[in-house]
Amino acid sequence: SQTIHQWPATLVQPVGSPLSLECTVEGTSNPNLYWYRQAAGRGLQLLFYSVGIGQISSEVPQNLSASRPQDRQFILSSKKLLLSDSGFYLCAWSVRASGNTDTQYFGPGTRLTVL
Amino acid sequence: AQKVTQAQTEISVVEKEDVTLDCVYETRDTTYYLFWYKQPPSGELVFLIRRNSFDEQNEISGRYSWNFQKSTSSFNFTITASQVVDSAVYFCALLTSGAGSYQLTFGKGTKLSVIP
Numbered sequence: 001s002q003t004i005h006q007w008p009a010t011l012v013q014p015v016g017s018p019l020s021l022e023c024t025v026e027g028t029s030n031p032n033l034y035w036y037r038q039a040a041g042r043g044l045q046l047l048f049y050s051v052g053i054g055q056i057s058s059e060v061p062q063n064l065s066a067s068r069p070q071d072r073q074f075i076l077s078s079k080k081l082l083l084s085d086s087g088f089y090l091c092a093w094s095v096r097a098s099g100n101t102d103t104q105y106f107g108p109g110t111r112l113t114v115l
Numbered sequence: 116a117q118k119v120t121q122a123q124t125e126i127s128v129v130e131k132e133d134v135t136l137d138c139v140y141e142t143r144d145t146t147y148y149l150f151w152y153k154q155p156p157s158g159e160l161v162f163l164i165r166r167n168s169f170d171e172q173n174e175i176s177g178r179y180s181w182n183f184q185k186s187t188s189s190f191n192f193t194i195t196a197s198q199v200v201d202s203a204v205y206f207c208a209l210l211t212s213g214a215g216s217y218q219l220t221f222g223k224g225t226k227l228s229v230i231p
Binding site for chain 1: 222
């Protein structure tokens with residue numbers, strides 16, 4: 001069966017500090033990978049998605065970036081965090097063979113607080 | 116553009132009561148997919164169901180049932196004989212099949228509290 005991991009689970013960072021969140025998927029090959037953010041009291045917003053190694057698409061312009069150095073690894077980064085970057089970050093995967101229409105399965109999330 | 120509306124922000128029910136969570140969607144695409152996810156206090160989004168636009172059959176899974184009606188663009192979720200473990204935020208979501216469209220459009224969620 002497939003498993004998706006995210007770490008860290010919780011993170012408190014000062015404004016202006018860098019960020020690196022990691023997501024890995026086990027039990028599947030060539031998945032589509034996604035980063036979503038859930039701000040307090042708001043719905044979920046897609047930040048980035050990737051259909052393959054080195055292929056990143058951004059949905060919302062911001063001071064965040066994403067990378068996919070390996071097939072089942074997806075990293076969310078920032079060089080300088082803003083207060084508005086606080087939120088709950090969720091990684092998700094779906095079967096690439098189905099194109100863009102397969103079910104997205106989510107990881108446990110990382111709760112980021114920027115002070 | 117796609118839109119999902121969950122008009123109920125919060126619902127409280129007493130244990131063993133039935134509860135229906137409403138979801139109304141908007142899309143111009145003729146092929147699309149609807150989902151319900153559960154987000155317990157731990158935060159993880161748990162997939163519950165997927166429904167294709169060309170399949171209007173209602174579905175029942177244990178105490179859960181879903182009513183999909185294309186005529187009213189609704190995909191409502193009913194929990195029968197609610198339990199405390201059902202307390203969570205429930206999200207309805209829409210995915211269209213347009214080329215390059217990978218984004219799930221989520222509603223704002225309905226927070227369900229089941230009181231013992």
